[in-house]
Amino acid sequence: MKTLSKIIGLFILCAALYSCGGDGAGIDSTKPRARGSIGEIILVIDSAKYAGPVGEELKNIFEADLPGMLRSESIFNVHQVDPRAMTRMLRMSTNLIYVTTFDDRSSASQVINQQFSKESKEKALNDPSIYSLRVEDEYAIGQEVLYLFGNTDDQLIKNLKANADKLQNLFEVRERGRLEKILLARKNSAANAEAEKDLGIQINVPASYQVAKSEPGFLWVRQPTPNGNRADISLFFHEEDYTSEEQTFPENILKLRDSITHEHIFGDPEDLNSFVVTEKQIVPSFRNMVINGNFTTEIRATWKTNNISMGGSYLGYLMVDEKKGKLYYLEGFVYYPNEIHRDALREIQTILLNTDVSWTPDQGS
Template sequence: MRALKYILVAFSFGILFSSCEEGSGDYDSSKPKARGTIGEIILVIDSTKWAGPVGDELKDIFEADLPGMIRSEPRFKVNRVDPRAMTRMLKMSTNLIYVTTFDDKGGASQVINSQFSKASKDKAEADPSLFQLRMEDEYARGQEVLYLFGNTEDELVANLRKNKQRLINLFEVRERGRLEKIILARKNTAALHEAETNLGIKINVPASYQVVKSKPGFLWVRQPTPTANRADISLFFYETDYVAEEQTFPENIVKLKDEITKNEIFGDPEDPTSFMVSEKQIPPAFRNMVINDNFTTEIRGSWKTNNISMGGTYLGYLMVDEKKGKLYYMEGFVFYPNEVHRDALREIETILLNTDVSWTQEQGS
């Protein structure tokens, strides 16, 4: 699915940055390539502001726990940096956020404030709804620089709180797009063929995954070489008839998921008691959305095997294709004991959101 760019406030702000003279936002082969791991954000902010109400809102946006997890894991990896400690290397970071308020006379905030012209500050003072500006490729190619500002802390806090989900979406969509270029550069054609044949859908699975089980209405693929630095990731896809809206209710999604895994997913294929089940002590989190005109429910939660020999986290999507009269459930689950699951879940999200359930055999012929 093509990455979408969320522009929260469209305006010509007239901010004067020294780097703008170098062609900020335009492709410049002389600039170095941005660097940074997927999901990493460099947050440039005064330490006092970080410890106060502004910092609390920023933590709630970027460091909030992912829902449905076995243990606490923040949505992004945030590294806070004092504005006076910014180095050339840090300025090359892929995701860079500067945060300030114009009433802050502290030395650290003044370093950021000095980049704003008087005309810019006057505009912000006249319109308190102006609180952010995006700059692409400001210091490096492939970079996202976001300035978050306000006349006062109260004003900035209010705008951050109001635009929380949009700010999350901005970086989630961006990071998914970056990851897509990496993991989907080479696709598994065998898995693609099985999905088209047995489910009538089009999937994009990395070449490193292998088909575990395939039959009419069901496909299971797995990344088969987990290591200390690589999670054990499985994906499965299931198709059934769409007959009633009740099938999309949260309790029925969990019921369907458990019916699928009880019959198809086993920790040990030789042990029929090792089938996969939803972890009930950690309630799953649901979110409704529309993907390619199809009503979709996202579900995040934790799983275990019935014999409690294994466990982990999962991310799933229930998609309705009313034109085809079909209901599709697709899920990725992670087995990675005592390690962070966030990156594996982002990989699962990237793969599953590239699935086209509206594809038909006629399109492929």
């Protein structure tokens, strides 16, 4: 296996995260499989550095609170480990991040620094923009190892601040990809058939979900067997004509969302006066993006029934397909009292981002 000092001599000029990843060629089949929960990161860093400004910036990136939540929940499940305490089992973790600065003389940081060649350190000294190295499958197959480094704390912090979104997105995309392979190994073809018929879109939902309600312009699917270890997750899909840019304004997205849930989503099927609304006490979070060429707004917020008997978190996407002249609202909402919602929301995001709103019947199924 190549040592880090040899690898870094070849790739240290790669300051952009996305150009360093391997393509899977040359994988050593004798290596073990990486292991770790979805969303779990092992952060290898000196404890004193983690307690200081560098650690604060790392927490801002990898332990940031998810927006629009009922309570504080971090985006990733991060475990800090002293470099001197790394074991063979920990090195097999799916997501590993090593953090150091070359001026740090602590014994813990020196464990990491010794993996860098003198030439590599000189290159970093001459180019302060160099701060990262991404190595796939270094200790195990299916592993992501990221080295974050700098000559000083201030230099590393500056680069972390400038590249926070890239660093966060690297692991967000990776973890969705891992989860997608698990969730969508078996799909519900009946739900997709309903989506094609009633909304003119293609969806990919796990086989474990069942159709709860289907009619022209609307589809509701649900995970029917929640338990103490499994959240109650519902997904719904809505379609209508796109007539004005004003439909994409945040206040109008919330009005649309609440009109859909008022009509279709009941807290108690036996009580038509019990319906789902957005919780206004927690400010919803909006983020604009482009997905498959379509303008999209992501919404993270909380919901409750109008009689306040139930509540939870939700993640929605408003998508505009101008070619078809259609507007789509896709949402997943969670009911899981007193438990963490992060994993359920990642499941929802993975499923919803696999929706093809640009599909047309002449494309075939």
